[in-house]
Amino acid sequence: MPLLQIKSLTHWFGGLRAVHDFHENLEGGEVVGLIGPNGAGKTTIFNLICGIYRPTEGEILFNGESLVGRSPHEITSKGIGRTFQKLRLWRHLSVLDTVKLAFSSGLNYSLVDALLWTRRCREREEEIEERTYELLETFGLTKYANARAWDIPYGLQRRVEMARAMALEPKLLLLDEPTVGMSLREMYETMDLIRRIKEEFDLTIIVIEHRMKVIMDLCERIKAIDFGEIIADGTPDEIRENPRVIEAYLGKEEF
Amino acid sequence: MRSFIQEIRSRVTGIPIQAWVLGFLVAAAIERLVGDTIAVPLGLGTVPRLFGVRHMVKSPLLIPNTIVYLLVIYFVPISVMAWLTRPLIKRLPSRLSMPLLLVALYGAIHVWGGLDEYRILVLQFIFISILLTVSLNLVNGYMGEFSCASGGFMAVGAYVASVLTVWGFVHDDVFGPPVLPPALGPFAFPIALIVGGLGSALAALLVAIPSFRTRGDYLAVISLAVTFIVKSTFENLEVIGGPRGFMNQPRWASLPVVFVWTLVGVWMMRNYVSSILGKGATGIRDDETAAEVMTVNTRRIKVVTFMLSAFWTGIAGGLFAHVMGYINPATFGIMKTAECFAMLYMGGLNSITGSIVGAVFYQFMAEALRPLGIVKWMTIPVIVFAFMLRRPWGLISFREFGFLRKEVGRAPASD
Numbered sequence: 001m002p003l004l005q006i007k008s009l010t011h012w013f014g015g016l017r018a019v020h021d022f023h024e025n026l027e028g029g030e031v032v033g034l035i036g037p038n039g040a041g042k043t044t045i046f047n048l049i050c051g052i053y054r055p056t057e058g059e060i061l062f063n064g065e066s067l068v069g070r071s072p073h074e075i076t077s078k079g080i081g082r083t084f085q086k087l088r089l090w091r092h093l094s095v096l097d098t099v100k101l102a103f104s105s106g107l108n109y110s111l112v113d114a115l116l117w118t119r120r121c122r123e124r125e126e127e128i129e130e131r132t133y134e135l136l137e138t139f140g141l142t143k144y145a146n147a148r149a150w151d152i153p154y155g156l157q158r159r160v161e162m163a164r165a166m167a168l169e170p171k172l173l174l175l176d177e178p179t180v181g182m183s184l185r186e187m188y189e190t191m192d193l194i195r196r197i198k199e200e201f202d203l204t205i206i207v208i209e210h211r212m213k214v215i216m217d218l219c220e221r222i223k224a225i226d227f228g229e230i231i232a233d234g235t236p237d238e239i240r241e242n243p244r245v246i247e248a249y250l251g252k253e254e255f
Numbered sequence: 256m257r258s259f260i261q262e263i264r265s266r267v268t269g270i271p272i273q274a275w276v277l278g279f280l281v282a283a284a285i286e287r288l289v290g291d292t293i294a295v296p297l298g299l300g301t302v303p304r305l306f307g308v309r310h311m312v313k314s315p316l317l318i319p320n321t322i323v324y325l326l327v328i329y330f331v332p333i334s335v336m337a338w339l340t341r342p343l344i345k346r347l348p349s350r351l352s353m354p355l356l357l358v359a360l361y362g363a364i365h366v367w368g369g370l371d372e373y374r375i376l377v378l379q380f381i382f383i384s385i386l387l388t389v390s391l392n393l394v395n396g397y398m399g400e401f402s403c404a405s406g407g408f409m410a411v412g413a414y415v416a417s418v419l420t421v422w423g424f425v426h427d428d429v430f431g432p433p434v435l436p437p438a439l440g441p442f443a444f445p446i447a448l449i450v451g452g453l454g455s456a457l458a459a460l461l462v463a464i465p466s467f468r469t470r471g472d473y474l475a476v477i478s479l480a481v482t483f484i485v486k487s488t489f490e491n492l493e494v495i496g497g498p499r500g501f502m503n504q505p506r507w508a509s510l511p512v513v514f515v516w517t518l519v520g521v522w523m524m525r526n527y528v529s530s531i532l533g534k535g536a537t538g539i540r541d542d543e544t545a546a547e548v549m550t551v552n553t554r555r556i557k558v559v560t561f562m563l564s565a566f567w568t569g570i571a572g573g574l575f576a577h578v579m580g581y582i583n584p585a586t587f588g589i590m591k592t593a594e595c596f597a598m599l600y601m602g603g604l605n606s607i608t609g610s611i612v613g614a615v616f617y618q619f620m621a622e623a624l625r626p627l628g629i630v631k632w633m634t635i636p637v638i639v640f641a642f643m644l645r646r647p648w649g650l651i652s653f654r655e656f657g658f659l660r661k662e663v664g665r666a667p668a669s670d
Binding site for chain 2: 104
């Protein structure tokens with residue numbers, strides 16, 4: 001059974017069709033790239049998977065379970081982590097608290113435990129803190145644990161977002177332009193990091209990216225979309241040669 | 256000169272809070288013993304009840320004398336005691352530091368308040384205000400909504416608790432003779448308060464449920480509406496006095512009772528905001544979508560935070576009713592809410608410490624400026640304005656001091 005199965009997904013924003021008949025069968029362990037010009041509907045597809053929007057039509061199955069109509073926290077706690085294209089960090093939380101908060105679905109203590117700070121609550125909080133520090137270590141953020149997430153350099157903020165997404169123990173990781181705004185060096189570091197966490201946490205990844213270098217190096221398979229529709233699907237080499245992809249990116253050749 | 260000031264400053268901030276409280280306890284004891292002997296020769300008449308602010312406001316000529324009095328009675332003993340006890344307290348095992356603080360704190364207010372009824376009343380109001388402010392901070396600070404329903408929730412708590420105690424233990428015109436034996440009184444009072452708190456937590460659903468779909472200004476208007484609904488409801492309930500108010504509550508909210516309730520409330524709310532569960536509220540404040548995607552059940556957190564906040568606001572209302580022995584709907588109108596705002600925003604958002612400082616400072620100011628009469632209500636807003644200009648985020652915001660900060664597990668990494 002595929003890990004993620006999307007069938008004839010269509011989404012309308014009022015009179016605008018953002019996604020049209022999108023489909024995908026994602027096997028566990030794959031790294032799939034999602035490319036397309038700005039406004040092609042890439043991020044919308046992520047938002048549809050996470051339940052931020054409810055699709056107008058279509059079906060999304062994760063491990064055979066339908067996700068449509070569920071609220072985002074239910075969907076993501078099944079094991080879908082994501083990062084955002086425009087950083088969405090919490091302004092007033094430290095890096096440590098930011099990552100901790102992503103453990104929310106697994107708190108397993110009640111409100112009363114929290115109010116009375118019972119042993120059960122304390123032990124769980126300590127456990128989560130321990131694991132958060134492990135994650136921070138993996139992402140090279142230990143030093144910044146007590147800094148506000150908004151105050152640290154941009155490249156590190158991107159890593160905080162990834163660390164936060166990893167705190168949900170995802171099986172599927174959705175990366176929305178993980179290297180946008182980065183220098184070349186940071187870009188290579190990020191690519192290494194993505195490869196490393198993929199191995200370490202046994203992840204399946206969908207990555208949206210405009211930098212072809214990143215897409216071509218990381219992905220085994222690429223889907224190109226334009227105006228919400230799939231225009232190509234194949235290995236990096238196939239996509240590179242595909243006339244429709246070239247057209248979408250560079251325009252039609254005029255004779 | 257500058258380094259000298261810094262030196263002093265670093266020494267002063269290094270003194271633990273327990274030492275200051277012990278110092279205050281000693282100062283209060285000295286005042287009780289020799290206050291009169293010092294106050295009379297200085298021309299102050301009697302012991303100044305609120306640190307002489309009234310004397311200074313009423314007759315400016317007495318300002319130097321009052322300052323001398325404050326120096327002798329408060330400044331010198333507090334500084335000396337703080338300095339002397341500092342090394343002892345630092346050597347104290349950490350599990351004893353909290354009990355010591357509480358005992359010293361209660362001792363201090365007991366001795367200081369023991370001078371007369373008026374001081375006790377001021378202290379009771381200060382503690383009730385702390386509860387009000389900290390609970391409002393949960394919603395307006397930590398969760399970043401703008402709830403204007405403090406007055407309304409306080410009214411629900413006050414009326415429900417009052418009806419229960421009056422019906423149970425007082426011979427009343429409407430409810431008739433007491434239903435329960437008076438011996439049960441001290442035990443029934445906490446139950447009455449809690450039922451009042453639960454009542455106001457239920458009323459909080461009126462704000463919490465709309466908050467699923469709206470926030471910001473719109474939610475503020477809804478919460479304001481709730482205050483008016485509650486107020487009008489009590490105004491139109493003739494059984495409990497309507498606009499004339501409701502009286503005969505037994506005065507069970509004595510200083511120790513109020514002190515303990517405030518302590519428990521602040522402790523619980525601090526635990527809540529320090530837990531990951533409660534930090535979800537800050538997640539909602541800063542980016543609700545991100546919180547939801549990172550598995551925070553935002554609806555649950557909203558309901559829990561609104562209800563918890565209203566619960567403690569209701570408890571504060573119940574205590575207020577049993578301090579005053581009389582309540583009427585007008586007490587809990589928009590003015591009460593505005594007062595809560597002044598305390599909260601002056602003290603600082605997202606900080607229990609800030610809320611406590613704001614509540615103490617505001618209540619103290621409101622009492623001390625009482626001799627100004629109606630001018631007081633023009634002076635206080637100006638002072639609040641001045642504060643907000645200097646510190647737009649409030650005195651202490653987004654951080655906690657000392658014992659109000661909760662560390663889980665390992666200590667902060669040093670870099």
